[in-house]
Amino acid sequence: MNNNKVVSELGKVVGDRNVSDEPEIQFLYHYDFITAEPEGQCDIAIMPEKAEEVQEIIKIANKYKIPVVPWVSGINFGSIATPRKGGIVIDLRRMNRVLEVNEDDMYAVIEGGTTWADLKGYLDKHHPNFRAGITFSPPGTGVVPSCLCYGMFDLGMIGGTGAEFLNGLEAVLGSGELVRVGSCSISNKWYGRQPLPDLAGLFIGWEGTTGIVTKAAVKLWPKLPYREDFAILAQTVDQGVPVLLKLSKAGLGIVDIVFVNMGWCQAIQGFDEKNVAKDPVELGLPDFVGVVTTQAYTEDQHKAQCNAIKTICNEFGIEPTTAKDFLDSFPSDMRGVFLDIFPGYGGYTPVQAWGCWNFSRGGGGEWIGSYCSTSDIARYYNIAREITLKYNKPPQFYSRIMFGGHYCVARANLCFNKNDPEDIEKARIILKEIFDDVHELDGVIMYKPPMWVVEHHKSKTLPATTDLIKKIKKLLDPNNIMNPGQGIEGD
Numbered sequence: 251m252n253n254n255k256v257v258s259e260l261g262k263v264v265g266d267r268n269v270s271d272e273p274e275i276q277f278l279y280h281y282d283f284i285t286a287e288p289e290g291q292c293d294i295a296i297m298p299e300k301a302e303e304v305q306e307i308i309k310i311a312n313k314y315k316i317p318v319v320p321w322v323s324g325i326n327f328g329s330i331a332t333p334r335k336g337g338i339v340i341d342l343r344r345m346n347r348v349l350e351v352n353e354d355d356m357y358a359v360i361e362g363g364t365t366w367a368d369l370k371g372y373l374d375k376h377h378p379n380f381r382a383g384i385t386f387s388p389p390g391t392g393v394v395p396s397c398l399c400y401g402m403f404d405l406g407m408i409g410g411t412g413a414e415f416l417n418g419l420e421a422v423l424g425s426g427e428l429v430r431v432g433s434c435s436i437s438n439k440w441y442g443r444q445p446l447p448d449l450a451g452l453f454i455g456w457e458g459t460t461g462i463v464t465k466a467a468v469k470l471w472p473k474l475p476y477r478e479d480f481a482i483l484a485q486t487v488d489q490g491v492p493v494l495l496k497l498s499k500a501g502l503g504i505v506d507i508v509f510v511n512m513g514w515c516q517a518i519q520g521f522d523e524k525n526v527a528k529d530p531v532e533l534g535l536p537d538f539v540g541v542v543t544t545q546a547y548t549e550d551q552h553k554a555q556c557n558a559i560k561t562i563c564n565e566f567g568i569e570p571t572t573a574k575d576f577l578d579s580f581p582s583d584m585r586g587v588f589l590d591i592f593p594g595y596g597g598y599t600p601v602q603a604w605g606c607w608n609f610s611r612g613g614g615g616e617w618i619g620s621y622c623s624t625s626d627i628a629r630y631y632n633i634a635r636e637i638t639l640k641y642n643k644p645p646q647f648y649s650r651i652m653f654g655g656h657y658c659v660a661r662a663n664l665c666f667n668k669n670d671p672e673d674i675e676k677a678r679i680i681l682k683e684i685f686d687d688v689h690e691l692d693g694v695i696m697y698k699p700p701m702w703v704v705e706h707h708k709s710k711t712l713p714a715t716t717d718l719i720k721k722i723k724k725l726l727d728p729n730n731i732m733n734p735g736q737g738i739e740g741d
């Protein structure tokens with residue numbers, strides 16, 4: 251590829267300042283800096299400002315058959331925005347405007363490169379009674395990619411995955427055409443994907459391999475005056491999970507149910523893994539830290555919800571405390587990032603969850619993160635725990651009960667030192683072993699899958715389904731330029 255010629259053509263679209271093939275710029279986009287996945291090669295990075303410019307870029311890429319990777323922050327834990335086959339990385343962060351907020355139907359129309367910090371900042375200023383879900387990812391990561399890739403937020407219990415937060419989309423296809431799906435396709439209202447054919451699925455779960463979403467409507471939720479975060483401690487995950495599952499089905503105004511094990515809790519507090527007990531269970535420490543968040547409109551409603559939560563916990567011999575009381579039991583310099591999460595400490599904040607990859611020096615982090623049946627959470631954990639301990643690493647685990655208890659996320663995290671090739675290799679071995687063993691449980695499906703997991707997915711898919719996926723991909727991206735090498739569609 252003649253970079254100079256292409257850069258010059260692209261410069262005419264976005265201005266010379268917004269396109270580059272300088273090595274120091276290429277470096278920024280060539281890998282997912284936290285994972286142990288293989289690096290890629292970014293030949294050209296470009297920052298468009300509007301959908302029409304994205305269209306022009308895609309047309310040029312089609313003319314020269316150059317790969318294109320949409321990108322917002324590139325830290326997704328699966329290395330799914332890594333340019334596997336070189337080409338152009340489209341950094342969407344100049345497209346970060348909140349275009350509309352509809353308080354009646356509770357949604358915000360945002361551009362494809364809007365970050366969590368952009369959205370929260372805008373809502374706090376202009377619509378303080380509404381909020382978006384909040385992820386545990388850093389503030390500079392993208393809202394649209396998180397939704398497209400089935401990310402999950404602190405409203406997962408009422409709203410489901412990020413994909414379920416999407417009301418409609420505008421997207422530039424791999425062919426360069428601009429489309430709209432959802433109610434916005436035939437009206438100015440972006441209230442939902444009903445009742446037309448639901449074409450949002452052409453972009454959800456495809457990891458940018460079919461098109462680039464330039465606008466999306468995401469659901470907002472009201473901030474109710476009463477809220478409580480309960481901490482629910484149990485000695486083991488096996489003991490704690492049934493309590494959460496019962497709470498999830500009790501219809502108590504609960505917006506979020508999440509739990510972490512002691513290892514994850516210590517990581518997010520910023521401890522170095524060398525200084526913590528690898529296996530707290532052995533020391534008799536509680537290994538299960540659940541957080542249940544509820545909100546209400548009136549004080550009476552709130553009290554009734556809190557009482558019912560206590561009653562259910564008591565049935566299992568557990569006394570819940572408020573998350574604030576729980577955190578106050580730690581010295582102030584040991585509370586870590588939790589301070590940012592809970593409203594008692596000024597919360598509703600996207601967090602700089604540096605603890606997740608700072609548990610060991612060297613900043614490496616990756617996970618086996620899956621959706622699965624709620625009946626398999628404890629088994630998932632025990633499998634991952636045993637394998638991690640076998641390699642003398644502290645097990646870290648996180649699970650969130652989704653959409654009223656209909657399914658869940660289960661995630662075994664691993665930290666490693668990216669300056670230590672042996673530690674990286676060990677991480678790869680552990681991750682693959684956990685992956686193999688948890689996939690013995692029926693229905694465990696990894697999201698934001700790195701390439702080697704995509705191969706596994708392909709091997710399981712029915713041939714006719716694979717065929718259908720390939721046909722759709724071909725239709726939307728005839729020259730296979732969109733994020734090639736990623737996604738279930740083929741090569």
Ligand SMILES: Cc1cc2nc3c(=O)[nH]c(=O)nc-3n(C[C@H](O)[C@H](O)[C@H](O)COP(=O)(O)OP(=O)(O)OC[C@H]3O[C@@H](n4cnc5c(N)ncnc54)[C@H](O)[C@@H]3O)c2cc1C
Nearest residue numbers: 322323324325362385386387392395396401402457458463
């Ligand atoms: C410490 C930490 C904690 C995290 N916690 C969470 C969490 O709680 N919940 C959660 O959901 N995620 C979490 N994540 C994962 C991730 O950071 C988020 O999901 C994030 O929002 C993804 O944004 P990104 O900007 O990194 O996406 P990118 O890596 O830039 O993109 C992700 C994928 O989407 C594609 N893409 C990007 N933009 C578009 C677009 N406009 N149109 C089409 N395709 C596009 C890319 O090509 C890529 O395949 C966490 C990450 C870290 C590092």
